[in-house]
Amino acid sequence: DAKTTQPPSMDCAEGRAANLPCNHSTISGNEYVYWYRQIHSQGPQYIIHGLKNNETNEMASLIITEDRKSSTLILPHATLRDTAVYYCIVRVAEVTYGQNFVFGPGTRLSVLP
């Protein structure tokens, strides 16, 4: 079972920041938070991941609460091309057999013109 909960859908106005929340209250100390997105009819695309510090890259920012029980993915200036299903996943970073990525239903983000 997925160890994260996300809202099923969200809307965001084009040009505004999109803030996608994720709850992971049972996260372990060595588990990272990963975010992926899937644009319609394409394979999932890696966005960002983090352990406890906030992270930023060219695509997004990841804000993790101090207790690590929740996080927020921020798309600073959403465009229509950001319309996709966003998946929040927690797991260890080390590549070990038997510990795989479990995808929940994700959040369907609709960026509106």
Place this chain on the structure above:
Amino acid sequence: SAVISQKPSRDICQRGTSLTIQCQVDSQVTMMFWYRQQPGQSLTLIATANQGSEATYESGFVIDKFPISRPNLTFSTLTVSNMSPEDSSIYLCSVRQVYTGELFFGEGSRLTVL
């Protein structure tokens, strides 16, 4: 990042036939996986493709239905056997980077069974 190519990108098949999907990666990777995404659903892991040994299947998936080959570190195939309309899905190949833990996906193979 790894570049993953899947063939075919889509196909329409008849009930009772089998289809083999190919996955080619542009670099050697340790871990390769096959996922299924049924219409309107999230991704479900089918199996881990192990190089030189039998694949490791997740609960609900069996080798007779989804035989997997992995002859080397850059290539794998998934066969969907004796297909029924319930097998209509997108099948995705993915690889995991050893050092960063990131998972990369191919564009998927969209299968429709009539």
